[in-house]
Amino acid sequence: MLSVQEVNVWQKRWQSLDDHLARLSASYDGRDVSRMRTLHALIGCLRAFGAKHFDFFVTGFAEGAPKLQESLKFPPQFALAAILDQIAYDTAVIEQIANQRIQAESRTGDTNRAMLTALRRADYLAHQALKQFQPQSNGNILREKTTVLTYFQKSASVRVIPYAPVVLVAVPYSCLRNQRDLLAIPHEIGHYVYWHGSFVKDNKPVFPSAVLPEVMPDWCRAWFEEIFADVLGVLVAGPVMALDFQDLQLNFNIEDFVKDDGDHPAAILRPYIYLKALEQKEVYPDWTARLRENWQHYLAKRDAGVSQHFNDSHTSGEVKVETFAESRKFALRPQHSRTAKALQEGAPPDDFVKVSEAITTSSGLLPPDPYLKRPIDIAILNVLALLPKVEAKSWPDSLPASGDINQLYTAFDSFVQGISQNEVAVPDLMLDGDTLYVGDTDLKRTPGETLFRDKIEELMGRGNLGPDDWLTVLHAAGWTTEGPQCETTGGVCVG
Ligand SMILES: [Zn+2]
Known part of the structure; x- marks a missing residue:
């Protein structure tokens, strides 16, 4: 007192x-x-x-x-x-x-x-x-x-x-x-x-993170607010948002590029959230394919650094994304020791973000659940289910069907230039x-x-x-x- x-x-x-x-x-x-x-x-x-x-x-x-x-x-x-x-x-x-x-x-x-x-x-x-x-x-x-x-x-x-x-x-x-x-x-x-939305599941009001299945591993649960904001961002601004977030991930050094900070999806994985959301909404398929190529191209450039980092850090066959807590380790496609190479080969995130160890949840240790082998995907689907009537749009409203990836920035720049006149x-x-x-x-x-x-x-x-x-x-x-x-x-x- x-x-x-x-x-x-x-x-x-x-x-x-x-x-x-x-x-x-x-x-x-x-x-x-x-x-x-x-x-x-x-x-x-x-x-x-x-x-x-x-x-x-x-x-x-x-x-x-x-x-x-x-x-x-x-x-x-x-x-x-x-x-x-x-x-x-x-x-x-x-x-x-x-x-x-x-x-x-x-x-x-x-x-x-x-x-x-x-x-x-x-x-x-x-x-x-x-x-x-x-x-x-x-x-x-x-x-x-x-x-x-x-x-x-x-x-x-x-x-x-x-x-x-x-x-x-x-x-x-x-x-x-x-x-x-x-x-x-x-x-x-x-x-x-x-934080301020009113969300419903099974006709009942619900807080966003409450929709996640009980067996969702803690590391992914901790990322949920950021995953939500990423998905919402791409629904608002479309492919250019996905491109900008690819570029932003390159600002990390190699160590942080594969690290879980406890809040944000590891940088190496984050662009896949945008691709997955675009694919789920079935919009801009050509741009999405180009964005996937673009990220694989970036990863190829980082391949040697990421491999070196993992070689220095781990001796086992599995590649770990580092986490603050040992219990939250998860594996990136265990059969590949060269993570970036695996990504470069085009494996979608739902193939390589797998839980290969016991999962720590608020209710204790659980064995890996087959349903949750792809927890990030499950999180993305849950975000989309919370926003059932929200349409996938883009900035600007209309985009050419496809083109050079930099056209997304050019179109966005013109869109912004036009705002003051509006x-x-x-x-x-x-x-x-x-x-x-x-x-x-x-x-x-x-x-x-x-x-x-x-x-x-x-x-x-x-x-x-x-x-x-x-x-x-x-x-x-x-x-x-x-x-x-x-x-x-x-x-x-x-x-
Ligand atoms: Zn954020």
Whole structure:
């Protein structure tokens, strides 16, 4: 429990953040810069939700009349620090977005114009990427009308926030001149949809990872959110997305190229997720064949390095993808010791991503299940089943039936160049009194209420909660708990 003095210190920390947010809000109010209305409303939502969220925990753990039972694993200070970290991180992002927009719009000169154009294009693309998932759209996955705000940062990432339907997407500074780096956006949108979508299996609401079979090995289960975002990305932007992600994997050195970081599919395997999704949707068959050739061509160039790495690391006949935990080792096509060569020969991933050892799952060790010999494929099929009405599209809308692989980038570049002329506005989040709107749509909730009022609001109302319940509140439907998730992979991952 927290003593009176401790509560006092935590209160001062929260108050510092709230003061700063109030100052920002006042300075943005009425400013004639685009998207300022969204930032102003966003701060209103963050302050209202942050106050309620913080108060729930600080009073819940206060000495005297505690309403929350302590967890052995997560002390009260952990919960309070996590909340203030989240609020501080979002505050920094809001400030960064505002500063970039103000700078781009209030100064003249070519570089500022280029920045403004890039931000408008990024906003437009992020909003387009959401289109199929909005309520009442074909895909109809999101719970409420959602808008976007983009900004520059060292690498791509997304802030998943619980207090307002705004996706905060960071794009790398390199987008200023290099348009293909904007292709990080659909993948980042995928993370948002993963956390804020409403999914159904057998007519029951379900969280995405809950659809995976019990025997799914842990290493693949840990990749599921990334696999989801990859599949969603290729459904949005099509073959050019697959090509860009092939190129991104080349940024890894050989050791990391075959490594499982515990979150992302190993780089050597990741492009197959895109190919498999395109094949399953039966779209762009010629481009998919070319993309497969292209990846095999890349792998051939890396063959010697990968083989050398495995020869140095392993003496057995099996080629292992390295994992952090011994128990999560899996084999790449055990009959071939030269992995890259096997891939180069055209073996599809469902042939070489096999489980050859006992599988560790949350319920213990299980022998390899024939059904799960191809766990990545099973994961991909499950993602597609979660998005039954989502169509496979492309950027741009229409592509030539086939051609040189670089035409995909050329077509994408022209598509992006055309955006500023379209003058397509992205709807703002707006706060009118106590009512929130996205564009013309009344969200029918006030600042401070979450998208998940049924669960979080109910728990917050009750008090006297055990650790499992208050951890659900703390988690706040995926409120990002740290900085860009791709930091661990040097920003290559995109989120
Ligand atoms: Zn990601």
